[in-house]
Amino acid sequence: MRALVVGAGIGGLVAARALRRAGLEVLVLEAHTYPGGLAGTFTHRGYRFDAGATLLSGFAPGGPMALIPEALGVRFPVEPFPEGFPLMAVHLPRGEVVRPVGREAEREAQRDFFGPRVLPFWRWQEERAKALLRLAPRLPWPPERGELLRLLALLPELFPLLPDLFLKAAHRAPQDPHFLRFLDAQLLIASQAEAKRTYALYAALALDLPHMGPALVPGGVGRVAEALAEGLPVRYKARAERLLLGEGRALAVEVAYGGRRRGEREVVEADLFVLDVPLAPFLGLPLKVPEDAWGAFVVHGVLPFRAPPPYFRQNAREKPFAFLSLRPEGEKTAFALSLHTPLALWEGLSPEEYGRLKARWGEMALSLGEALLPGLREAELLLFGTPRTYARFAGRAWVGGFPQTHPFRFPRVRPFPNVFRVGEGVFPGQSVPAAALSGLRAARLALEALGLAGSGGEARPSFPPFP
Numbered sequence: 001m002r003a004l005v006v007g008a009g010i011g012g013l014v015a016a017r018a019l020r021r022a023g024l025e026v027l028v029l030e031a032h033t034y035p036g037g038l039a040g041t042f043t044h045r046g047y048r049f050d051a052g053a054t055l056l057s058g059f060a061p062g063g064p065m066a067l068i069p070e071a072l073g074v075r076f077p078v079e080p081f082p083e084g085f086p087l088m089a090v091h092l093p094r095g096e097v098v099r100p101v102g103r104e105a106e107r108e109a110q111r112d113f114f115g116p117r118v119l120p121f122w123r124w125q126e127e128r129a130k131a132l133l134r135l136a137p138r139l140p141w142p143p144e145r146g147e148l149l150r151l152l153a154l155l156p157e158l159f160p161l162l163p164d165l166f167l168k169a170a171h172r173a174p175q176d177p178h179f180l181r182f183l184d185a186q187l188l189i190a191s192q193a194e195a196k197r198t199y200a201l202y203a204a205l206a207l208d209l210p211h212m213g214p215a216l217v218p219g220g221v222g223r224v225a226e227a228l229a230e231g232l233p234v235r236y237k238a239r240a241e242r243l244l245l246g247e248g249r250a251l252a253v254e255v256a257y258g259g260r261r262r263g264e265r266e267v268v269e270a271d272l273f274v275l276d277v278p279l280a281p282f283l284g285l286p287l288k289v290p291e292d293a294w295g296a297f298v299v300h301g302v303l304p305f306r307a308p309p310p311y312f313r314q315n316a317r318e319k320p321f322a323f324l325s326l327r328p329e330g331e332k333t334a335f336a337l338s339l340h341t342p343l344a345l346w347e348g349l350s351p352e353e354y355g356r357l358k359a360r361w362g363e364m365a366l367s368l369g370e371a372l373l374p375g376l377r378e379a380e381l382l383l384f385g386t387p388r389t390y391a392r393f394a395g396r397a398w399v400g401g402f403p404q405t406h407p408f409r410f411p412r413v414r415p416f417p418n419v420f421r422v423g424e425g426v427f428p429g430q431s432v433p434a435a436a437l438s439g440l441r442a443a444r445l446a447l448e449a450l451g452l453a454g455s456g457g458e459a460r461p462s463f464p465p466f467p
Helices: 010-021 063-071 103-114 116-138 148-153 155-165 178-193 200-206 220-231 353-371 389-393 431-449
Strands: 002-007 026-029 040-043 048-051 085-094 093-098 234-235 237-245 250-255 265-269 272-275 294-303 310-317 320-328 331-343 383-384 419-421
Touching: 002 010, 010 026, 010 063, 010 085, 010 220, 010 272, 010 431, 026 237, 026 294, 048 320, 048 331, 063 116, 063 220, 063 431, 085 178, 085 294, 085 353, 093 103, 103 116, 103 178, 116 155, 116 200, 116 431, 148 155, 178 200, 178 310, 250 272, 272 431, 294 389, 310 353, 320 353, 331 353, 353 383, 383 389, 419 431
Parallel strands: 002 026, 002 272, 026 234, 085 310, 272 419
Antiparallel strands: 040 048, 085 093, 237 250, 250 265, 294 331, 294 383, 310 320, 320 331
8 A cells, every 4th residue: 555645844744654654655755855845944055044934832741743753753853942931022112022931931921011901811822722732633623524523522622612713812802002913923923814813712822832842943943854754765856746636536646856867757656645735736726825825025044143042033013023033053043034925015026126126125124133133134144035935945925824814714634535635724723733733634534544543543553543
């Protein structure tokens, strides 16, 4: 029995390891030269830069990223931040509020900055986040064939959460303009929508990032993908171009090779397929980008000094909000500075217009970044990325997944009987942890479809089953 995984992102790699652990023959195809996708790390002039995700969390006991080593026998090279560590500084018009690791420390910081009336919001947030974290590994959402009974079995746990499916985060928050601006800034990087548009239940989980077990990844977030890819048969520079169908099932994938095999093409057959790439272009259809989707403008660089914590800083004093991620490497610091940008702004430009817009956004980004860390312009090198850059290297300009405005935006996980989708745009959660959970879920569904797992999901590998 052969499984073909298209895309060596986090979801694809987790699914590949789970399926191989169940005894299937597995092959992974990856168009790039490194794993991880937008959770990968690329090298330029000897330095390592994160392609997308920079803040990694979920390693607390019971957290999404803590389940993976237990389930798949892999070790992640991460260094968890200790309780009380100043994880993130958010710069607001009236000053700076620091988000430390640990709920007690966070509540104290929030009370000192915003006043005691924000404390009921954080109590609500904690209750909802803990409930969601308990549910996440078992949640069949959106439900696929055969999963309705699982969803019904979870109703007693889901029922207290249902009102927050239809409220927005701003409805749960005190109507303090400074606090709402803080929420807007934090949710925009976590849910791709501001507080008045992010549904409250998702906001509760997204705001729990400092307390789910955040970790520093020496060498970049891509080390996690590299650990998952280790020992797997991954073909790099292998671009899967088309899914071949017959009688309502997938039969094979057309692959075009680069590198030493440039110009070579192959049809790769398999019994089941896991897709960590958008489905529509794979079927010869245009990719439908949500009207409210975001692009990113990113500046990568290396500072000739070791920056102090907090290693994550956000400039919310003015728009666009700027998010700065710092990674100390010896006596130097690699950084990524990112801004949300409308996709339409970068479309239909001449080369000259594109160059001017890129320069203008680069200057604006560095100005916003300097307010977070003076000396940013002293970088030994600077790289600028736009939505066009992402379109070239990631295959799409749209980044960050669906804006979390409601929980019904997600596509089918199983578009064909033997095809399963993974990635942050499939599982209703945040960034790398969501992608990882999507890989576990796809593996369970695939093994059940092959008759290698019981109706409760008790498969031969030891990854956490559905109850």
